[in-house]
Every structure is written in C-alpha cells, then in structure tokens.
Amino acid sequence: MRVGTVALVGAGPGDPGLVTVRGLELLRRADVVVYDRLVDPRLLEEAPRARRVFAGKASGHHALPQERITALLITHARRGRRVVRLKGGDPFVFGRGGEEALALARARIPFEIVPGVSAAVAVPAYAGIPVTHRGIASSFAVVAGHEDACKRESGVDWARLATAVDTLVVLMGLKALPGITRALIEHGRSPATPVALVRWGTTDLQETITGRLGDIAAKAERARIEPPVVAVIGDVVALRARLLWFDEQRLPVGAAQ
Numbered sequence: 001m002r003v004g005t006v007a008l009v010g011a012g013p014g015d016p017g018l019v020t021v022r023g024l025e026l027l028r029r030a031d032v033v034v035y036d037r038l039v040d041p042r043l044l045e046e047a048p049r050a051r052r053v054f055a056g057k058a059s060g061h062h063a064l065p066q067e068r069i070t071a072l073l074i075t076h077a078r079r080g081r082r083v084v085r086l087k088g089g090d091p092f093v094f095g096r097g098g099e100e101a102l103a104l105a106r107a108r109i110p111f112e113i114v115p116g117v118s119a120a121v122a123v124p125a126y127a128g129i130p131v132t133h134r135g136i137a138s139s140f141a142v143v144a145g146h147e148d149a150c151k152r153e154s155g156v157d158w159a160r161l162a163t164a165v166d167t168l169v170v171l172m173g174l175k176a177l178p179g180i181t182r183a184l185i186e187h188g189r190s191p192a193t194p195v196a197l198v199r200w201g202t203t204d205l206q207e208t209i210t211g212r213l214g215d216i217a218a219k220a221e222r223a224r225i226e227p228p229v230v231a232v233i234g235d236v237v238a239l240r241a242r243l244l245w246f247d248e249q250r251l252p253v254g255a256a257q
C-alpha cells in the first residue's frame with residue numbers, strides 16, 4: 001500500500017475566513033482531520049468526507065497526549081490516507097508543529113507545512129492594534145507566558161525583553177500576568193505603558209480590556225477574563241482608539257472599550 005501524507009495546516013486564529021487557500025484545498029480532500037480546540041467548527045464542514053478526530057486540550061487537560069496524536073498521524077498516513085492536522089493559528093508558532101513534523105520525518109512519512117495566520121498578529125489587528133507602526137514601534141516579540149513564565153528556568157528572559165523590543169505580544173499569559181507585568185516594570189518598562197488583553201480575537205466573542213502595565217493585572221482579575229487571550233504591551237496599543245474596526249462592526253457605536 002502506498003503511504004499517505006500528512007499536512008500540518010494552520011487554521012488561523014478563529015475567523016474561518018482567515019484560513020489559507022492551500023489549507024482549504026487540503027481540507028476539502030482530506031480523509032482524516034485531526035483538529036485542535038481553538039479551531040472553528042465551520043472549517044471542519046469543509047471536510048465532509050473526512051474522519052474527524054478531536055485532539056485539542058482545554059485548560060491544560062489534554063484530549064489526547066502529544067505522543068498519541070503523533071502516533072495517530074503516522075498510523076493513518078501508513079494506511080495510505082491524506083491526513084490534515086489542523087492547528088490553531090500557525091502550526092509553528094507555539095503549536096508543537098515542529099515536534100509533529102520531526103516525528104513524521106523520523107517515520108519517513110511525506111509531510112507538508114501550511115503556515116497559518118497566527119493569533120500573535122491577527123488578534124491585535126482585529127482589535128485595531130498594529131504590532132509595528134512607523135515612529136512608534138519598529139520591533140515586536142512574541143512570547144509564551146505560561147504559568148511558570150516568571151521562573152528563571154522558564155526560558156523567557158523578561159529582564160532583557162522588558163526594554164529590548166517595542167511591542168510585546170504575549171500568548172498564554174493570562175494566569176501569569178501579575179508576575180509578567182511586575183517583572184517588566186522591575187526591569188525598566190514604564191508602568192504607564194499601554195496594554196490590551198484581547199479575548200477570543202477575530203471571532204464573534206472578541207472582547208478587549210485596555211489599561212496600563214501598572215494596572216492591567218488588577219483590571220483583568222476584576223473582569224474575570226478567561227483564556228484564550230493575547231496580551232499586547234506597548235505604545236502601539238494607543239492606536240486602537242483610532243483604528244477600531246472589528247468591534248465597531250459588531251457593537252453599537254461607543255460601546256467598544
């Protein structure tokens with residue numbers, strides 16, 4: 001039997017219209033789709049013939065352990081199937097796509113990577129925040145802010161990041177927000193730096209809380225905001241006041257924060 005293929009496809013950040021043409025093409029002819037939690041169900045309708053396998057995780061609870069996911073991809077491909085591994089945003093941006101691709105390479109399964117629109121840039125964009133802007137920000141960094149993000153061994157050097165880049169985009173950083181904001185201020189970032197927390201960006205549920213580095217953690221706690229959230233830290237956040245577009249399409253004039 002001829003071996004099948006696996007495509008690691010970026011589904012985009014939520015709005016199904018943000019999937020790529022190549023991603024859609026592969027979905028439409030997939031035999032199996034293994035998908036994550038943040039993938040919009042409307043994208044799955046593009047693969048009506050395919051067997052659908054949920055592999056996502058909710059708040060730390062894995063539906064399928066990573067090794068099982070990888071084994072599943074390999075098994076289906078070895079049975080000659082066209083497998084789409086549909087992942088939120090971009091598969092290589094905090095998506096463990098690299099690990100899955102390495103396993104496929106080791107198993108000699110032909111694979112393809114279809115980049116996706118990452119939440120790191122799309123969610124700020126839908127909130128009216130350009131991550132770079134001439135005269136305001138000429139650099140940005142995308143950082144994972146896991147719960148242990150402020151521990152030394154977390155791998156994120158907050159001390160250096162605090163002043164090294166203009167805009168910081170933090171994914172998965174909600175729980176650790178008090179520690180992250182404290183570390184950034186301690187290492188030289190002004191407490192007056194504008195910050196936006198954008199929840200369920202690019203979807204009908206999108207909501208945004210804005211504040212300053214010095215008060216955003218308390219605001220987030222008061223609002224009891226839940227993941228998924230992208231935090232944008234930097235002066236570009238102030239542009240939101242003039243660049244609101246998505247919120248304005250959905251809310252009565254003046255209701256967006």
Ligand SMILES: C[S@@+](CC[C@H](N)C(=O)[O-])C[C@H]1O[C@@H](n2cnc3c(N)ncnc32)[C@H](O)[C@@H]1O
Nearest residue numbers: 089090093095118119171172200201228229230
């Ligand atoms: C495991 S990471 C995956 C990122 C993904 N590979 C990407 O490129 O967008 C998941 C995190 O991305 C962020 N995220 C993804 N989609 C989001 C959305 N629609 N709104 C807000 N945050 C989102 C959240 O911080 C969430 O915890």
